[in-house]
Amino acid sequence: MKQKALDKTPDKLRNPSDLQVRFRTGVIYTAATVICVLAGNIxxxxxxxxxxxxxAGEFFYMLRSDAKLPNEMLGxxxxxxxxxxVYIAGLAGxxxxxxxxxxxxxxxxxxxLRARIPDVGVSFFGAAYTGLLLCGLVIIRVSLPAPWGxxxxxxxxxSVWANDAFAYLVGSKIGRHKLAPRTSPKKSWEGFIAGLVGSVIFWCLMTLVPGITMAIPQSIVFGIISGCMGVLGDLAESRIKRNSGFKDSGTIMPGHGGLLDRSDSLFLTSITAAILLIAGGCIPYALF
Structure with missing residues (x-):
């Protein structure tokens, strides 16, 4: 069956280029994300x-190569x-x-006895970094009625994807001034500014969502802060990979590397967005 399917495959699809592989993987990842987000809370x-x-698994795998011994199971x-x-019990959970x-x-x-204090710290940090920070999305989702959450x-x-896309497109074309040459040599200040524009555009669109009380000036400020935190998250993961000697955090997403590579900007952005929306009185949410 596999051979018959291969025989019917067009020649240009049998040996796809890196760009084709990257595009197909991105489409599947994006479609799965959109479906799950809009399908409901659960x-x-x-x-x-x-x-x-x-x-978390990719994070601990990289840290083991950096002479750390984290407890992967607990993390x-x-x-x-x-x-x-957080979905069941809020922040108390x-x-x-x-x-x-x-x-x-x-x-x-x-x-x-082989465990060291740094191993305990890495185990706790890995769980909080990859799990706790994502809880901002849960808070935002449950604070608004369906389907607006x-x-x-x-x-x-x-906003996160636009930040990455705008930064890549502009940075690859006109980027001249390096943003963090030792941590991520390909990032430029030109791309950074373009990425913030992409982030702000979708934050401005949030003002149209029923249940969100946010003015355009406020959304611009929040979009800039959120975009900056996304870049910081990206740079932090780049630093982790560089220290551990990895180019990609994994291979689960052909053409993109690991899932951690695709989610690094989302971690800090999600928790920052939740804090901004709650502190700014934009969404109704009881902290406890």
Missing amino acids: PMVLMLMVVAGIC IIAAVLYPLS AMLVSLALLLALLVWYVFW GVCVLLLFL
Whole structure:
């Protein structure tokens, strides 16, 4: 069956270029994200749990190459539980997961003599970095009635993707001044500014979502802050890869690398967006 399918495949598709592979993978990733976000609270939470688990696994895999010995099992379990706990119990749920993780890591540290304090720190950081930060999306999703919570989250995703796309297109064409040459040599200040424009565009569109109380000037400021945090998240993951000697965090997404490579900007953006929207009185959400 595989041979018959291959025989019917056009020649130009049998050996796709890197760009074709990257495009196809991006389409599948984007379609899956849009469907899960708009389908409802539970599908989106399940998607975030999967993303958190895979990203945590890639994170711990890289750190092992940097002479660290994290507890992958505890870290991945906690990362997966963070979005679910916030959906069920709000911020109190995240606190319970954090306390349980810390207690479990202390027990592991006491009884497994090879473990060091840096290993405990890396295990806790990995879970919080890949799981806790994504909880901002859950907070935004549940704060608004259906389907507007999903629309708002989708616009936030689009702001992150626009930030990356605008930065790449402009930076590759006219980028001359390096943003962080030692951490990410390909990023430029020209691309950085263009990325902020892309982020602001979709933040301005959020003002049209029913249930969100946000003026255009406020959305511009929030879009700039959110865009900056997305770039910071990207640079942070680049620094982790550089220190660990990795070009990509994994191979689960052909043409793109690992899932952590695609989600690095989303981590800080999601939690920053939730804080800005709540602190600015833009969405109704009770912290506890």
